Amino acid sequence: MFDSGPPAACPQPDDPAPLLLLHGWTSSAALNWYRCFPALSDRYRVIALDHRGHGRGIRSRKPFRLEDCADDAAALIRQLGCGPCTVVGYSMGGPIAQLLWLRHPEVVRELVLCATSSSFAVTQRPKALTTTWLATTVALSVTPRTLRHLAMGCAASRWRRSHSASEWATNEWSRHDPAAVLQAGVALTGYDATKWIGQVDVPTAVVLTQRDTTVQPSRQRRLAESIPGSTVVPVDSDHRACVDEPQLFVPALIEACETVREQSRLRLRLTSDNPDSALEGSKP
Secondary structure, eight states, X not given: OEEOSOOOXXXXXXXXXXXXXXXXXXXXXXXXXXXXXXXXXXXXXXXXXXXXXXXXXXXXXSXXXXXXXXXXXXXXXHHHTOOSEEEEEETTHHHHHHHHHHHOGGGEEEEEEESOOSBOOOTTOOHHHHHHHHHHHXXXXXXXXXXXXXHHHHHHHHXXXXXXXXXXXXHHHTTSOHHXXXXXXXXXXXXXXXXXGGGOOSOEEEEEETTOSSSOHHHHHHHHHHSTTOEEEEESSOTTHHHHOHHHHHHHHHHHHHHHXXXXXXXXXXXXXXXXXXXXXXXX
């Protein structure tokens, strides 16, 4: 876990909310956000965790579920006493952020969704491929942990050569639990929030990677259109913008964070000026 700020009591409504950063699939908090940490930490308290089976994340015998990752994030916020937070989800972190709002709305003040979608569901996934993935995850899950770690080390060495990665990044990547990471891929391809994403009622911004071939820009735009009042902040980059082009991505991320924070401040002022307005939405 990365935490740039000191322990603090739960912030008051008009205090600046900490950023909770949620990373993408096959990544870790450090790999996903390391180029963003310096600039973000200059402005905000920044907290980032590794999801289950990724990096230093929780190891569990249970199958990987995005819902469990959302519950983990909520438990961390409560443990640190730092909520509600501005929750920033990148790629797979986007669905986890959305589920965090759905399952634990009291810990989410704003959402910033980057290079992601409200649905990753694959309707035409071949049955043989699904069977192969599931069989592989079962086989890996019963393999002794030391052998899984050895296998990840070998895979990480090949990954380093193919990506010209540093030794630090290779070591970080080799920490993954291969069974959990494969299960996460299966879980992600079954994710579909389109039936409820329009109910999101916190200030939201979508950082849209315009040259993304992993999460199509059209899907990212549909996500923004589905959430009432959301803001789109475009970035002329691909899915790896946060790592490969931080000079483009970081300013866009800060703009998105400042936009949703200003919307929260405006809501607070309106509520303070007219307390009865806070009750109008609950009236029949």
